[in-house]
Amino acid sequence: MSGSYLEATRRSGKLFERAKKVFAGGVNHNARFYQPYPLFVNKAKAQHIWDADGNRYTDYWMGHMALILGHSPKPVVDALRGQISHGTHYGMGSSLSVELAEEVQKSVPCAEMMRFCNTGAEATMYLVRLARGYTGKRTVIKMAGGWHGYNTELNKGVHRPFDKSESAGILEEEQAFVKNVRFNDLEAAERAVREAAEDTALIFLEPVLGAGGCVPAEPDYLRGLRELADKHGVLLAFDEIITGFRVSLGGAQGFYGVTPDLASFGKVAGGGLPLGLVAGRKEIVSLADPNRKERFVSIGGGTFSENPLSMAAGLATVRHLRRHAGSVYPELDKAGRDAREAVDRAFAEEGVVAHTTGLGSLFLTHFGVDPKNAEESAGGDKKARLDYCLELMSKGIFILPGHPGGISTCHTPQDLKELAEQSGKFAARLAKKR
Numbered sequence: 001m002s003g004s005y006l007e008a009t010r011r012s013g014k015l016f017e018r019a020k021k022v023f024a025g026g027v028n029h030n031a032r033f034y035q036p037y038p039l040f041v042n043k044a045k046a047q048h049i050w051d052a053d054g055n056r057y058t059d060y061w062m063g064h065m066a067l068i069l070g071h072s073p074k075p076v077v078d079a080l081r082g083q084i085s086h087g088t089h090y091g092m093g094s095s096l097s098v099e100l101a102e103e104v105q106k107s108v109p110c111a112e113m114m115r116f117c118n119t120g121a122e123a124t125m126y127l128v129r130l131a132r133g134y135t136g137k138r139t140v141i142k143m144a145g146g147w148h149g150y151n152t153e154l155n156k157g158v159h160r161p162f163d164k165s166e167s168a169g170i171l172e173e174e175q176a177f178v179k180n181v182r183f184n185d186l187e188a189a190e191r192a193v194r195e196a197a198e199d200t201a202l203i204f205l206e207p208v209l210g211a212g213g214c215v216p217a218e219p220d221y222l223r224g225l226r227e228l229a230d231k232h233g234v235l236l237a238f239d240e241i242i243t244g245f246r247v248s249l250g251g252a253q254g255f256y257g258v259t260p261d262l263a264s265f266g267k268v269a270g271g272g273l274p275l276g277l278v279a280g281r282k283e284i285v286s287l288a289d290p291n292r293k294e295r296f297v298s299i300g301g302g303t304f305s306e307n308p309l310s311m312a313a314g315l316a317t318v319r320h321l322r323r324h325a326g327s328v329y330p331e332l333d334k335a336g337r338d339a340r341e342a343v344d345r346a347f348a349e350e351g352v353v354a355h356t357t358g359l360g361s362l363f364l365t366h367f368g369v370d371p372k373n374a375e376e377s378a379g380g381d382k383k384a385r386l387d388y389c390l391e392l393m394s395k396g397i398f399i400l401p402g403h404p405g406g407i408s409t410c411h412t413p414q415d416l417k418e419l420a421e422q423s424g425k426f427a428a429r430l431a432k433k434r
């Protein structure tokens with residue numbers, strides 16, 4: 001792309017004007033909007049996307065972090081081509097769903113049993129229901145800044161002031177048993193559990209806070225939460241919708257070596273097609289068996305659960321990851337570490353205070369802060385962050401402003417070098433202005 005964002009993305013601008021007339025706010029996910037208007041994408045392949053004006057970008061948003069093998073990787077395209085002529089939806093189980101579940105079971109420590117659904121929000125909703133059904137208790141402790149999808153109950157305290165509902169139209173009563181505590185703060189979790197020990201069903205968190213700033217849990221924190229949960233008879237669950245199959249084959253639980261009782265998955269596990277998954281200890285997930293004599297926990301998935309296209313794409317992806325785990329994850333870890341360090345160095349050389357957080361292939365650059373939790377992340381300079389992302393876009397690099405970037409197996413060392421170089425150029429201009 002050459003020229004300014006407005007000049008180079010005129011068609012996206014026009015599409016946004018039309019989109020505003022049909023979609024509230026012109027978007028179908030709040031995260032997709034940024035000023036002055038978001039790009040509209042026409043095409044994607046490997047590590048690239050092309051916008052409506054034909055500009056090509058090296059893409060680090062990667063389908064909302066759902067793509068780890070890049071856009072339209074061969075194993076997924078072949079699987080989908082084969083499947084599409086055998087039916088796009090059965091509304092019944094198939095060998096594909098059993099095979100994908102078996103692959104998940106072999107990969108993820110806590111996944112003794114599971115259920116498929118279609119989105120991450122559904123998976124987290126079912127997870128909470130299972131936890132309450134199993135424990136007979138009500139309170140859910142989540143993290144300030146923790147995002148678990150547009151799930152009614154958990155849509156609380158994602159943004160400042162971190163203890164209020166995110167939305168009009170949600171009753172206070174619906175979130176009355178959801179408490180937010182500070183991430184990476186074991187004492188805060190301990191206090192919350194002690195306050196309601198008799199009634200706490202679950203501690204639920206993203207092991208890498210995503211929307212809350214791409215902040216990884218400190219290893220002792222997760223171990224501490226595991227001990228805390230065990231001590232008080234509370235369940236521990238990880239939302240692995242970002243980290244699952246991304247930070248290791250076994251997700252964050254594999255990476256940190258801390259096994260939760262339940263976990264939610266989506267994104268990478270669906271290979272770029274819609275998928276949600278709730279997994280966990282058999283004793284808990286089997287409560288959803290409708291043939292139980294006792295009252296069962298009624299969870300979905302719904303009309304499109306185990307849709308064969310999602311199953312085929314997920315299976316092709318997870319199989320590929322299992323076969324190549326020995327090279328994929330060390331390479332992605334190195335790429336992520338190198339990228340975070342190179343970007344930070346580029347800013348430091350110009351005297352700009354910026355810190356890139358993340359884990360494995362995930363990264364997010366913060367201006368003015370080096371956050372350990374969502375409160376600190378929210379204190380960063382948002383204008384600098386938007387300017388940085390728009391500037392990168394004008395140089396052909398796409399990071400969705402304010403959101404983590406995800407490196408895929410298609411990104412090359414040259415792509416990452418370019419990211420660091422363009423960060424350095426932006427840093428130099430920013431330093432001059434200040």
Ligand SMILES: Cc1ncc(COP(=O)(O)O)c(C=O)c1O
Nearest residue numbers: 119120121147148149210241242
């Ligand atoms: C950690 C986390 N949980 C849950 C969700 C919700 O998933 P979905 O958008 O598929 O409903 C997301 C989506 O971004 C997420 O990042």
